[in-house]
Amino acid sequence: MAYLITGAKVLSSESPYSFPARDVFISDEGIIEKVALPGKLSASSTHSDVVDAKNKILLPGLINTHTHAPMSLLRGVGDDLHLPQWLRTCMWPREARMDAKTMAIGTQLAACEMIRVGTTTFNEHYFHMDAIARVVDESGMRACLGYSMIDRKKSGDGIEFDFDGKGKDELAIGEKFAKEWNGKADGRITTSISPHATNTCSKELLVESARLAKRLDVILHIHLAETRTELAETLGLYKKRPAEFLDSCGCLLPSTVAAHGVYVSKSEVKLLASRKSSIAHCPVSNLKLASGGAAPIPEYLAAGVNVSLGTDGAASNNSLDMFESMKVGAIEQKNFRFDAAAVKADDYLKMATEAGAKALGIKAGVIKPGHLADLVLIDAKSPNLVPFTDNAGWLVYSAGPQNVTDTMVNGKWLMRERKLLTLDEEKILSTAQKTADGLK
Numbered sequence: 001m002a003y004l005i006t007g008a009k010v011l012s013s014e015s016p017y018s019f020p021a022r023d024v025f026i027s028d029e030g031i032i033e034k035v036a037l038p039g040k041l042s043a044s045s046t047h048s049d050v051v052d053a054k055n056k057i058l059l060p061g062l063i064n065t066h067t068h069a070p071m072s073l074l075r076g077v078g079d080d081l082h083l084p085q086w087l088r089t090c091m092w093p094r095e096a097r098m099d100a101k102t103m104a105i106g107t108q109l110a111a112c113e114m115i116r117v118g119t120t121t122f123n124e125h126y127f128h129m130d131a132i133a134r135v136v137d138e139s140g141m142r143a144c145l146g147y148s149m150i151d152r153k154k155s156g157d158g159i160e161f162d163f164d165g166k167g168k169d170e171l172a173i174g175e176k177f178a179k180e181w182n183g184k185a186d187g188r189i190t191t192s193i194s195p196h197a198t199n200t201c202s203k204e205l206l207v208e209s210a211r212l213a214k215r216l217d218v219i220l221h222i223h224l225a226e227t228r229t230e231l232a233e234t235l236g237l238y239k240k241r242p243a244e245f246l247d248s249c250g251c252l253l254p255s256t257v258a259a260h261g262v263y264v265s266k267s268e269v270k271l272l273a274s275r276k277s278s279i280a281h282c283p284v285s286n287l288k289l290a291s292g293g294a295a296p297i298p299e300y301l302a303a304g305v306n307v308s309l310g311t312d313g314a315a316s317n318n319s320l321d322m323f324e325s326m327k328v329g330a331i332e333q334k335n336f337r338f339d340a341a342a343v344k345a346d347d348y349l350k351m352a353t354e355a356g357a358k359a360l361g362i363k364a365g366v367i368k369p370g371h372l373a374d375l376v377l378i379d380a381k382s383p384n385l386v387p388f389t390d391n392a393g394w395l396v397y398s399a400g401p402q403n404v405t406d407t408m409v410n411g412k413w414l415m416r417e418r419k420l421l422t423l424d425e426e427k428i429l430s431t432a433q434k435t436a437d438g439l440k
Contacts, residue, residue: 001049002028003373003411004010007038008053009380011353012062013366017392019057026373030411033369057383057395060365061120061142061374062322063356064298065422066259066280066310068126070098070106072113073436074315083227083289091315094439095127102435103128107135109432112425114141116418117401118376120409123280123310123360125194125221129177137185140414140422142374144360145181146194146221147174151205159233161202171208178216184234188410190360192219192257197226198242199233199342203249210250219360220251224258224279231263241393243268252277257359259310262286262295269296273303278359281351283329284319285312294336297329297343308359309351322352326396336353345396376405 009019023041025034034041078090098106103126114122121142125130129147136143151167153160161167178191193213195201201209213220225231225242234242243264244254252275259280264272272279281295300307309329312319326348333343347440357365364372378395380388382403388394408414414422 001411002026003049003051004041005051005053005058005375008009008056008058008377010035010058010367011349013368014352015392017346017349018390022058024058024367026409027413029153030373032367032371032373035367037371038127053377055379056405057378057380058367059376059378060353060357060367061376061407062118062352063308063360063365064114064119064122064310064320064322065278065308065356065359066256066282066312067110067122067124067320068112068313068315069122069124069132070103070126070128071111071315073098073102073106073432074313074440075318077315079318086289089281097439098128099132102439104131104135105196105428105432105435108139108423108428110314110320111135111139111141112420112423112428113314114413115139115407115420115423116404117321117323118378118404118407119320119322120374120376120407121356121360121362123192123219123221125192125223125259127380129181131314133177133181133184133189136189138422140188140409140412142364142409143361144190144192144217144219144221145177146192146195147177148194149174149205149209150196150200150201152200159199159237161205162200163204167202167205167208170205171212174209175212175216178212178218182216182218186410190218190362191216192221194221195251197223197230199230199237203238203268206246206249206251209377213253213255218255220253220256222246222251222256222258224261225263225268226260226286228263241265241268243271247271247275255361257308257311260286260295261300262291262293264296266299269299269303270303271415272300273305274304278306278308279357280308280310280359281329282310282312282325283332284325285316287328287332288318289316294332297333297347301343301347306355307347308356308357309348309352321401323396323400326352331398345393346390348396349392373408373411375408376404378403379405
């Protein structure tokens with residue numbers, strides 16, 4: 001169905017951002033076809049539906065570039081524990097009990113939340129990926145999906161890997177999934193090769209992951225320098241810092257999305273920029289898990305690194321709220337730098353939209369002709385958004401999920417006037433609660 005959205009304040013396509021009044025025509029194919037001044041696009045027989053968006057803001061759909069969607073079922077588990085204790089006593093025992101059915105339920109719960117917060121695309125790194133992919137298809141969302149590969153042995157005093165056994169098995173699973181699901185769900189699903197991290201994957205697994213991602217022409221999605229432990233173990237194993245080691249394995253590609261990127265040196269920032277790799281900045285998760293540092297966002301931006309935005313999983317966040325991640329990310333940098341001008345609201349709005357699309361290689365993230373109709377409407381008459389101020393800060397520092405009224409992907413409504421259309425939300429919430437209770 002084609003749509004003509006009229007009277008909306010539309011996010012401009014370039015920074016510094018503003019919200020000029022525009023009409024937007026969306027074709028039957030789910031593509032933004034025209035953007036014009038109000039009243040310049042007259043309704044015709046080809047317009048199956050005219051959407052009056054007066055008093056609403058039209059945004060590109062938000063793009064979450066690092067998630068573990070099924071972890072929504074682990075929300076609130078082990079809060080306020082130190083990271084090693086949290087992982088060993090709360091996360092790993094429960095994850096070991098999560099089968100494909102459980103993963104699907106967790107992803108359904110995450111999809112409900114993401115649609116409500118205006119997220120149209122997410123970049124997933126987890127297990128039982130076929131189950132997750134089926135939920136993406138059902139929900140109508142867009143996603144880049146990859147099987148999380150680890151070949152580090154769990155036993156022993158030192159760090160040992162098993163590439164010839166577990167590593168090769170992991171690669172086979174990751175390759176099979178990437179081939180079978182890439183381009184499925186009317187093109188809404190793309191895939192990635194997703195080794196876990198420099199201290200959980202052998203050098204051989206990382207080298208082969210890079211080769212496989214290049215051969216299949218898909219994203220390489222990996223955790224990078226998230227914690228001091230990861231940094232110390234990588235230095236101990238290879239005498240190289242994480243980004244330097246990844247580069248030696250061929251893993252820093254233009255198609256690489258490196259999540260976190262907290263503990264990197266100035267030379268690593270320059271290295272990431274030279275390789276044109278993207279960072280998925282996850283400020284809320286890093287703060288909640290007490291990573292102890294802040295990603296060097298001003299340095300990344302100054303070097304020209306494409307910085308996108310992620311929430312991480314709802315177990316470590318504890319939400320999938322991209323509005324929160326924009327605001328917290330910006331104020332974290334200001335506070336850590338003792339400089340209110342260290343980053344701008346424009347920077348974070350770009351991370352959540354255009355930069356996310358660039359990281360995942362999709363033609364979205366801006367409202368321009370020829371781009372995907374992945375769009376979000378926000379109620380500008382909400383008390384927390386009045387008075388309207390025509391700049392990015394007005395949105396980044398004030399808006400939240402409660403303001404999102406409509407979410408569209410590929411020109412199809414997933415939520416209309418706050419009602420989910422593709423998922424049975426009431427049933428999902430009930431099932432998710434029972435399933436989470438069963439993991440205790």
